[in-house]
Amino acid sequence: MHDNELIPAQLTLPVRLPVVALLNKPVFPGIFLPMMVNTPSDLRAVELSEENGGFIALLLVREAGEEPRDTSHFYDVGVVAKIVKKVNLPDGTINIFISTQKRCKAIKFMGSEQPYMIAVEYLEEIGDKNSNELKAMVRSLLQEMKSVSENNPFFNEEIRLNMLNIDEPGRIADIITSILNIDRDQLQKILETLDIKTRLEQALMLIKREQEVSRIQKKVSKQLNERIEKSQREYFLREELKAIKAELGEGVSDPKTMELERIRDAITKLDLTGEVKEHVERELEKFSIIDANTSEYSVVRNYLDLIISLPWHATEQAEIDIERGKEILDEDHYGLDDVKERILEYLAVRKLKKDAKGSIICLVGPPGVGKTSIGRSIARSLQREFFRFSVGGMRDEAEIKGHRRTYVGAMPGKFIQGMKVVKTRNPVFMIDEIDKMGVSYQGDPAGALLEVLDPEQNATFRDNYLDLPFDLSEVMFIATANTLDTIPQPLLDRMEVIRLSGYTEDEKVEIAKRYIIPKSLKKSGLNKEHVRYDRSALKAIALGYAREAGMRHYEQLIDRIHRKVAKKIALNEAEELPIKITESSLEIYLKRAPFKDEDIKKVTRPGMVIGLAWTAFGGDTLMIEAVAIPGKSGLQLTGQMGDVMKESANIAYTFARLYLATKGKASDEREFFERHTIHLHIPAGATPKDGPSAGITMASAMISLAVGKPVKKTLAMTGELSLVGNVLAIGGLKEKSLAARRLKIKEVIIPKANAKDLQEIPENVKENITFHPIDRMEKAIELLFDQE
Template sequence: MSNESLKVLPLLPLREIVVFPYTAVPLFIGRVKSILAIEKAYATDKLIFLSAQKDAKLDNPTENDIYKVGTVCKIIQLLKLPDGTLKILVEGLNRGRIVRFLSDSEYFLVEVELKTEIIEADVETIALIKLCKESLEEYSHYNKKLNPEIVNNLLNIDNPSEFSDRLAAILNLKLEQKQKLLETISVKKRLEILLNHLRGEIEIIKTESRIRERVKKQMEKTQRDYYLHEQMKAIQKELGEREDGRSDLAELEKRIKKKKLPKEVASIVRREFKKLSLMSPMSAEATVVRNYIDWLISLPWYEKTQDNIDIEKVEELLNKNHYGLEKPKQRIIEHLAVQKLTKSIKGPILCFVGPPGVGKTSLAKSIAEAIGRKFVRVSLGGIRDEAEIRGHRRTYVGALPGKIIQGMRKAGTINPVFCLDEVDKIGMDFRGDPAAALLEVLDPEQNHSFQDHYLEVGYDLSKVLFITTANALYTIPPALLDRMEVIELPGYTEEEKLEIAKNYLLPRQLQAHGLSPEMVPLDDDALLEIIRKYTREAGVRNLEREIATICRKIAKDVAKNPKEFIPFKITISKLEEFLGVPKYRYGVAEEQPQVGIATGLAWTETGGALLQIEAVIMPGKGNLQITGKLGEVMQESVQAAMSYVRSRALQLGLPLDFYRKIDIHVHVPEGAIPKDGPSAGITIATAIVSALLKIPVKNTVAMTGEITLRGRILPIGGLKEKLLAAVRGGIKTVLIPKENEKELKEINPNVLRDLEVILVENMDEVLKIALLLEDPSTLFKEAPSLDIWKLMELQEKLKDKTVPLEH
């Protein structure tokens, strides 16, 4: 080795770059060692040795971290930047190899051996240059990032060494590939490597072009996202990868394998999944199929909770959560006891019927809690579309299963307690009859294979404990009502409401408002005042609202001055400060007896109610006027009552033609509210007789019953609710039809304790009790037994006389 081929030069380690001979490269220098090496080289012969680091992340590379083969370069230009770094322009001269590192603590100083290239001047080399130039020309046609001017200059170079080095510098090669080219002394070998790379790049570009063409044909104009997915698919196809690696399908397949399904359902799921795997993920049909599979595998088919029917525990829990309601609670316990013994769910569907706020839904929830089952509630109020129960067919856009299947998915088990709320408020129109769709759901003989239009496969509902709730029975179709066992929750007495308020409502509202019991000292008298004068309902919903109003106002005072707040007793006199003026008058009995006003008892969907019926007599021509927005049945009751009064005119001491010279007006107050039903008949007759005889009706008496033309009294419905309304209204005596006597056994003894219930069979008895008479036996007078035709003949003779026809 001659000394002329050895040079001692400063070393500049490079990050992620290889400098080739015949090329000029700008560099930015920031490391202290590198700056010192540059300054040393620039101060002498301007020669420096450039070699790449094996790991670009290292800030202080050692001898072993630098490639041995590099390039001897000349510094053409040096520029110092304001931040202390250098910008230099270097030109590659020769390949070189580090022989050894010389000791210098300030910068790297190396002894470099210059490498002499092997240039084969044969036909093969010439052919390689020619092929490389052709490939470069073709490559530049596809790759628009290459500078056309640089490419043209390269195509004009004939020196194989210069051509290969300058071509290697402009190609997008990895650091290792460029370093390999730098270390290759043979020019022919370098040309072969470069040719292979060019041909490979051209082939990749052509493949990408083919993929784009194929994807473009498959893609709709508006689906840009779809293009990206198809491109991925086409790439996988080009590479020969047949497996679809989409994570969502893989996840779905994992769920299908994990889920235990019935044989028929599993077959459908496999078929639909196979169809889905062949579809484009972005297509509309794929979304429909995916949702269908998701519903099938999300539903419970075998999952169930273990029943834990402990009758004593159930009884304890029902008594803890619900005050009163003895008969409903007893029926529930019997129902569960039978289930425990038979190990079967088949049996009557319980239907809780009662006014709002009496605890129907919460009772159903307590049953689920007591036996350890999941609880699902679905409100059917206002549903008019059959598809809400049976689901939509999958051919429709946005199709979904019905509320029953949605509830089962929510429950996650095949044996939940399923509460169908407001079953009496289902409508019907041109979209079908939802109540008819419920027939299959609530029939234990049919619901083992419930057909939902969306699922298109039978679903077993036989393990579900269905409980329905309603405010009224008359709106429920008879066929649906026949499938249910009705349990009536009539409402609460004053004593029951007081206990509920103390033990349930007040503690719940205190917790909800962040207050302690001593902050809201409501005594029994104050609670009774709220019950009597601020609420008038069968349930306790409004009562809870009034208690919540008091808690809110106290919570506001506590929040303002928590430390200074002093609790004070809330007495009856202070209630007006919290709740305002009383909304209701407590007790009709407080008013004076009045002529022509009788108190009736009515049944409404919100419980019983008192009904004041008025009758007035005016001079006229025998007209009967009826007002108060009364229904047809109630108007007929007025006519029947009037006919009864006319038939008893002589006995009541009235002229036979009394009705010819007067007009009678019957009115039921609250005229904006529609009223109907036959049970007001005896009340209307009492009001008319009172007005005619000018005898007041006792204000402590209320009555209910249907009247016939002969004065007979027929039975009525809703007796429990009506008696509760009488108690709430302060009535002392209630007249009811004799035929309703058997129902008194089912009435709460606390209700009957405060009422005198009198059974009546005809209207004569009613008048003797209801009218304010000193001696009731004198009401009906002895009348001659005259033939009606003779009376009419006599009346014709006296028509033109002013003397009235006396008995």
């Protein structure tokens, strides 16, 4: 729009204006332009403008692209604009055509609700518009602009004519500044500059910079064109050279042709069919015409190399020998009889039904119990290749399904990488730490695993990089986890869970003798003639140093002993060989044992009860402590309890209070909770604890406290409590029983619903422990105290 179409400058402007927010860059005075209005606050501001002649204030927000949250997010200086035309669009938004008038400054915001109304002060330019100095600067500015306008598409013919017709130096500076590609903060700073001379100087400086950018751009473009011309010339010369050699019968021996022939021969031997064959032939054709000096050449070559490396045809199945599988499992692992039995059952099904699908094993247990080594044993018993990778901490879905081939560094997912390594269609894949996957903006790896592990889908699995159907149905998948709680339910439903609970001290001694000590001796450069262990020493390590469920820490301790023995032998400090490791000499090699009999949790006063807990590291014992503080009634909880455990504590408090109020033998017992605040604590307060199996333990601690009697010293318990006194089932009974045995517990109270689980606990674990299955809390109370 030409100057004479703009609103006259002498038009009376209002002193109060509604604000329309500019998110990207400011607008300068003297310009006619369209604007899309789509936010509710800006739409309301346009409506309010009709009350004062269609005028609005255009203010830039301080954070680029962000809607203003309050008045402090606006710059103070903007422009006043007149809405010349308004067009209502079908989607509820408005397209307005505005004519910007003058610079204005927000003196005050009227209210804090959007749309904002501001009281404005109109800013006048500083400087003599008719001075010879400004005229000379304008002439220089217009001359410099001509060279820039030849390469800048924003300087169209209409803009050039408008600038020639404008006789105000300030407006020429504003128009040129608004067209140039400048940072928004710099534009705002120029908008706030009222001195005309300063604005003209800034415009001149910006045009000079634009000229320099244009010069560099031409130089780069010229160099690029020269490089392309040279590459094309070399390509045609090479093609001519090949044709000449072919005519002379010398053959073709350039690297690209040799690579092409190698890949073509390998693909021919694969004998591909259908979609895969068509896709590979297209890629091969593309590879034959791509220049070897381009980046795309290496991308296509790597892709074709992957296709060559993958096992596309079914592998001949080796006969499954159940007896051999049993021998291997017994050879590699001591104990774990129920686990071995379930694995042998699995192998038997595979033997009878060759195409058995859907059986995906998930080995669940504490660290160090042998989950990964069992996977290796299964692969050895099946005579299959073994490939292991961990998904612990994985947050990128592309790690499972691969990256799309849109950039040079793209790679296939872990499963296709594994198939490339094993080069067989029926390997054993072990997916470690499946319970430790994460979720991020890059996707959900657990969701991607659903497709891989689903037998109905993995026969035509499509990796994003490969982008071809690949059959994973013959792969045997074994997953490992420490806990099932963090595995998504749809993923867990596809797997058959086998639990590895942990080892007793006797089992640890046998494992140490058979596997750990010979392996550690070899690693330390020793042999059985250098060191000899007493059985009592091995048992003392299990009881005093390594009480966790697994064997990892136990193995580290044996390694430490062997390192010290190796040092003695190397320095000739050994008095005689073999060096004997006895229970009394352990402190020389391992220092003081962290666990002693006197350190075992013991009940010493009323309000103390031993509970059994299950953790990702195996079974454990918790000492529940309760004390009574005289005063008003109430319950205080400490010890880093989670929400579920806090609910259990409140239920236990309510039950204990109701029980004693109705069945207390004396008034002191019946009114105990009315006159005391109960403080319930679980030691090791820095360790978070949660779970639904400590209800009866906390209720027992409160009742013991109220009646003033300590519970039996060798009694432990586990079970969830309902509000009306029912004892509910729990999980992880085997792990909890192992923890009770380590603590030398004689009696264990368990829910009646878990009585059937006792048959899964080895006899040597249940030995010397009396289990009391109960269904009501009253029965537990009868078992708490010694008979008087």
